[in-house]
Amino acid sequence: xxxxxxxxxxxxxxxxxxxxxxxxxxxxxxxxxxxxxxxxxxxxxxxxxxxxxxxxxxxxxxxxxxxxxxxxxxxxxxxxxxxxxxxxxxxxxxxxxxxxxxxxxxxxxxxxxxxxx
Numbered sequence: 001x002x003x004x005x006x007x008x009x010x011x012x013x014x015x016x017x018x019x020x021x022x023x024x025x026x027x028x029x030x031x032x033x034x035x036x037x038x039x040x041x042x043x044x045x046x047x048x049x050x051x052x053x054x055x056x057x058x059x060x061x062x063x064x065x066x067x068x069x070x071x072x073x074x075x076x077x078x079x080x081x082x083x084x085x086x087x088x089x090x091x092x093x094x095x096x097x098x099x100x101x102x103x104x105x106x107x108x109x110x111x112x113x114x115x116x117x
Contacts, residue, residue: 001088006038006048009092013099015114031106031114035098037069047080048091051098 001009003026010016010028016035019027025040036050049069052060057076060066065085066078080086086094103116111117 001048001083001086001091003039003083005088006036006083006091006095009095010036010038010099013096015116016099030099030102030116031110033102033105035102036095047083047085049077049079050095051075051077051101052094053097053101056094056097 007018007026007028011018013030015030017029019029020040021027023040026038027034028036028038034051036048038048049072054076057068057078060078061068064081066080069077069079080091103111106114106116108117
């Protein structure tokens with residue numbers, strides 16, 4: 001997946017925003033909380049990074065598609081081994097899951113304000 005496509009897929013998710021932080025890294029957030037990273041720091045250390053479920057974390061790492069994300073591994077974030085490690089459709093599904101995991105942790109009031117409830 002190209003960086004432009006990655007950005008478009010992230011921003012297509014409900015209430016998703018983009019901020020540029022840390023050496024030009026595109027940080028994708030929902031409700032002020034990160035769910036994916038691309039470019040900048042992420043590109044310099046490998047590839048796209050995103051939040052995953054416990055099971056997806058184990059599967060992606062076990063199959064060599066991803067590694068624990070630097071500084072974020074304890075929060076179950078992965079970093080793909082390359083931008084093309086997953087098919088576009090698979091990566092799109094993982095981004096939607098990352099978004100959903102973060103949305104689930106937002107307060108009910110914030111979810112309602114963002115139109116996510």
